[in-house]
Every structure is written in C-alpha cells, then in structure tokens.
Amino acid sequence: MEFLNDLLSVFGNVTNLTWQMVVMWAIGGILIFLAIKKDMEPTLLLPMGFGAILVNLPLSGAIGEEGVLTTLYNAGIANELFPLLLFIGIGAMIDFGPLLSNPKLMIFGAAAQFGIFFTLCLASMFFDINDAASIAIIGAADGPTSIVVAQALNSKYLGAIMVAAYSYMALVPIIQPPVIKLLTTKKERQIKMEYKPTQVSQTTKILFPIIITVIAGLVAPSSVALVGFLMFGNLIRECGVLNSLSETAQKVLANLITIFLGITIASQMQADKFLAPETLLILGLGLVAFVVDTAGGVIFAKILNLFLKKKMNPMIGAAGISAFPMSGRIVHKMGLKEDSSNFLLMHSMGVNVSGQIASVIAGGLILNFFG
Amino acid sequence: MNFNFEPMNFINNLGYMGKGMLGIFVVIGAIIILTVVLNKAANNISK
Numbered sequence: 259m260e261f262l263n264d265l266l267s268v269f270g271n272v273t274n275l276t277w278q279m280v281v282m283w284a285i286g287g288i289l290i291f292l293a294i295k296k297d298m299e300p301t302l303l304l305p306m307g308f309g310a311i312l313v314n315l316p317l318s319g320a321i322g323e324e325g326v327l328t329t330l331y332n333a334g335i336a337n338e339l340f341p342l343l344l345f346i347g348i349g350a351m352i353d354f355g356p357l358l359s360n361p362k363l364m365i366f367g368a369a370a371q372f373g374i375f376f377t378l379c380l381a382s383m384f385f386d387i388n389d390a391a392s393i394a395i396i397g398a399a400d401g402p403t404s405i406v407v408a409q410a411l412n413s414k415y416l417g418a419i420m421v422a423a424y425s426y427m428a429l430v431p432i433i434q435p436p437v438i439k440l441l442t443t444k445k446e447r448q449i450k451m452e453y454k455p456t457q458v459s460q461t462t463k464i465l466f467p468i469i470i471t472v473i474a475g476l477v478a479p480s481s482v483a484l485v486g487f488l489m490f491g492n493l494i495r496e497c498g499v500l501n502s503l504s505e506t507a508q509k510v511l512a513n514l515i516t517i518f519l520g521i522t523i524a525s526q527m528q529a530d531k532f533l534a535p536e537t538l539l540i541l542g543l544g545l546v547a548f549v550v551d552t553a554g555g556v557i558f559a560k561i562l563n564l565f566l567k568k569k570m571n572p573m574i575g576a577a578g579i580s581a582f583p584m585s586g587r588i589v590h591k592m593g594l595k596e597d598s599s600n601f602l603l604m605h606s607m608g609v610n611v612s613g614q615i616a617s618v619i620a621g622g623l624i625l626n627f628f629g
Numbered sequence: 630m631n632f633n634f635e636p637m638n639f640i641n642n643l644g645y646m647g648k649g650m651l652g653i654f655v656v657i658g659a660i661i662i663l664t665v666v667l668n669k670a671a672n673n674i675s676k
Contacts, residue, residue: 361664368650368657375646382638390642459671462664469663477656615660616653623652627645 274316278529285527286310289421298428301513302401302520306421309524320525327525330518335416338409340519341402342487347512348402348614349491350504352582354466356608358458363574363605365558367612370578371620372554373397377547378624384539389413391628393540396423397547398617399430399581405523406484407621410629417526418537422544430581433545434588437552438576441560447596449571453604463496474619480629481622488618551579555609571602577609580617586610 289307293300312320313327320327334340357363374397381390392413395404404423408416426433439447467489475482495504526532555575563569573592577585589606 358664358668361661361668364657364661364664365654368653371653372650375649378649379639379642379646382642383634383636387642456668457672458668459675461674462667462671465667466664469667470660473656473659473663477652477659612657616657619653619656620649623649627649 271316276316276529278533279314279316281533282314282527282529283311285532286314286524292425292428299424301516302424303428305517305520306424306524306527309521310527312521313525313527314529321528325525327522330522331525334518335405335409335522338406338483340515340522341405342483344402344512344515344519345484345487346491346494347507347509347515348582349467349488349493350495350507351512352488352492352495352611352614354463354492354496354611355458356455356604357611358462358466359456360605360608363608364612364615365562366555366575366578366609367614367616368578369558369575370551370555370609370613371397371616372558373547373549373551373579374617374620374624376550376554377543380546381543385536388628389415391624392416392419393543394547395419395621395624396426396540396544397551397579398621399423399427399548399551399579399585400614400617400621401427401519403484403580403618403621405519407624410480410625414531415536415540417523417528417532418540419544420523420526422541425541426544426548427581427584430548430579430584431588433548434552434576434579434585435592437549438556438573438589438592441553441556442572444596446560446572447592448600449569450597450600451571451574451602451605453601455604460496460498464493467492467496470615474622478619478622478626480625481619484618484621485615488614548579552576555579571600571605574602574605574609577606578613578616580610580613582610582614583607585613 286307289303292298293304374394377397378390378394381393388411392408392411395407401423408419471486471489474485491507494500555578556572559570559572559575573589577589579585586606590603593600593602
C-alpha cells in the first residue's frame with residue numbers, strides 16, 4: 259500500500275494537467291511541424307513551439323519567479339534588449355545598394371505601411387488603444403519591431419502578437435500573391451522595368467545609415483533605438499574595416515539572439531493567457547494588416563502610374579511590406595511567371611529594403627502617439 | 630472576454646491613420662531627397 263502511495267505521489271503532478279495545457283501542446287506541435295516540415299520561419303517557430311510545450315507542463319519550473327524563461331524574459335524582452343540586438347544582425351545583413359542607386363523606390367516602403375494604421379483603427383473597435391496599436395504593428399512584418407512596440411505599450415497580448423507576426427511573415431508567399439493578382443491585370447504584371455544601376459560610392463553607403471538615424475531620431479525620437487541599432491549593424495557592414503564584426507553580427511549574434519528570442523517569447527504562451535477569443539481576433543487582425551499593407555503598396559503604384567509616362571510594374575509596391583527578403587523574391591517570381599524575361603528582382607529588393615526602414619519608422623510613430 | 634465592440638472608435642481614430650501615413654511619407658521623402666543629394670555630391674567629388 260505504501261509502495262502504491264509513493265508511486266502515486268511520483269506521478270501526482272499529472273492530476274494538475276488541464277485540457278487547456280494539452281491544447282497548447284498541440285499548438286506547440288503545430289508550430290514545430292510548420293517549422294520542420296514546411297520550413298516556415300524555423301529559426302523562430304521551432305523554439306516557440308517547443309517553448310509552448312515547456313511552459314504548459316503542470317507546475318512548470320521554467321516559468322514563475324525563479325523560472326529560467328521568466329529570467330530570460332525580464333533580461334531580454336521586458337527591457338527590449340533581445341529584439342534590439344537582433345536588429346544589429348539584421349542591419350549587417352541588409353545591402354542598401356539597390357535602394358541607393360534608385361532612391362525613389364523608397365516611396366513604396368512608405369505606402370505599404372497603410373495596413374498598420376488601417377488595422378489600428380479596426381483593432382480599436384475591440385481593444386483599448388495601446389493594445390490596438392500593438393496589434394496593428396503586426397503589419398510591420400518585422401518581428402523585433404512588433405516586440406519592442408508591444409512591450410513598450412505594455413500590451414497584455416504579447417504572446418499572441420508574436421505568434422501572429424512570425425507566422426504571417428512565414429506565410430507571406432501564401433498571403434501576398436492572391437492579393438497582388440486581385441488588384442492587377444495580367445498586362446500590368448507583365449510590365450518590364452529597365453534596371454540602370456548607378457555607381458554608389460562607399461562614402462554614400464557609410465553616410466546613409468548615419469543620416470537615416472539622425473532623421474528618424476529627430477522626427478520620431480521613440481524609434482531611435484530601433485533605427486539606430488539597425489543602422490549601426492549596417493554601418494559595421496559598409497565601413498569596410500570591420501568585416502569580422504560584420505560577419506559575427508550577421509551570423510553568430512543573430513543566431514544566438516534568435517535561439518533565446520523564440521523560446522523566451524513562448525513564456526507568454528501559457529494556456530490561461532493564450533487560449534482566449536482575443537487570440538483568434540488578434541490573428542485575424544494581423545492577417546488584415548498584411549493584406550492591407552500589400553494592397554496599399556500595389557494601389558499606390560497604380561495611382562503613380564496614372565501620372566507616369568514610363569509605367570512601373572505595380573507588383574513592386576507589394577514588396578514595400580518589410581518581410582525581408584521574402585516579399586521582394588515573391589514579386590520577382592510573379593513577374594517571371596507572367597513573362598520569363600521580366601526581371602524585377604533589383605527593383606523589388608530595393609522596395610523591400612525600404613519597407614524595412616519604413617516599418618521601423620512606423621513603429622516609432624506609433625510609440626510617439628501612444629508611448 | 631476583455632474586449633467590447635465599439636464601432637465608432639474606427640472613425641474616432643482615423644486621425645491617427647492620417648497623421649501616421651503623413652509622418653511616414655514626410656520622413657521617407659526627406660530621406661529620398663537627402664539620398665539624391667548625397668549621391669550627387671559623392672559623384673561630383675569622385676569626378
């Protein structure tokens with residue numbers, strides 16, 4: 259009898275298991291499946307999926323006051339350190355060359371942020387304004403910006419916002435093409451754009467990140483950490499004397515932060531917080547943000563075409579959502595599909611990079627409004 | 630559930646949409662102008 263009691267006490271924790279926890283295991287399993295089998299943002303969805311299981315074990319020692327994930331959360335997410343450090347790596351990966359040789363393309367990066375502000379209005383019908391703004395920034399299509407804004411605005415829905423932001427970034431190849439096709443004719447998609455690369459001096463490449471930081475800092479001071487770290491990473495890349503640091507930022511730093519970022523975000527995926535109708539609503543609003551961003555970029559390009567003699571392929575407007583470099587590649591592939599001699603890559607990548615800058619500025623403006 | 634349905638909030642917050650989009654276009658416009666100037670200056674120096 260005593261042996262039986264001992265045995266029961268060993269497995270006593272099983273009685274603390276709830277069905278909500280099991281649902282979260284299933285969600286974690288789906289994220290791991292999407293990461294491994296579908297290759298959807300595996301660097302983030304896999305740690306998030308595993309973390310979702312880890313924090314939803316009854317009496318999990320990974321969370322709570324002494325839990326390692328709580329410690330990591332306080333050390334890296336609550337103070338916005340991890341996403342900002344990740345931005346150094348992202349900045350070091352970005353080549354602004356195509357954008358600098360044709361700076362006019364930057365305007366599409368601005369137009370494609372429309373989804374953020376449209377979703378802000380839409381989400382404000384259901385949530386208080388700070389949560390609505392945090393949800394709207396899913397449309398930045400940029401994980402670190404979403405984390406920084408949602409954290410700075412004290413959103414209660416950080417876990418759901420992160421899952422939506424990273425899942426939709428992975429789903430860009432599925433979300434964008436139907437929206438682009440719906441808004442353009444075959445003839446428009448076949449428009450060829452001449453690429454005349456102009457020589458961009460190294461001085462320009464060095465001064466560009468500094469100038470962007472100063473302008474963004476003057477206009478949207480809340481964005482200065484985001485823009486500054488992104489541009490610092492780019493300055494390391496372009497200065498020409500820190501190749502080893504640039505390589506470290508692109509690979510080692512970005513990978514290290516990514517490992518901790520995903521699993522730490524999962525600490526916000528506890529069943530009692532995550533399994534709520536609000537989560538479904540946030541996922542829906544995030545999708546709206548991505549769709550309206552894409553539509554905003556395409557429609558803006560079509561409006562510009564009304565005034566231009568030399569027409570642009572309106573599909574490049576869709577690359578203005580951040581989601582670098584997926585969005586740029588999708589537009590290029592769609593162009594090739596319509597006409598195998600239609601190469602849009604350099605234009606779409608230029609627009610895509612400008613979307614990265616514009617989304618960070620949008621995040622800064624949101625923080626200016628509500629922070 | 631922690632949310633209420635307040636449809637008028639969409640209209641009430643349209644101002645943020647206007648200010649936000651205007652803000653982004655102004656900042657990006659300034660960056661475009663400075664980049665063009667920077668490119669020209671760099672080209673002139675190299676010539």
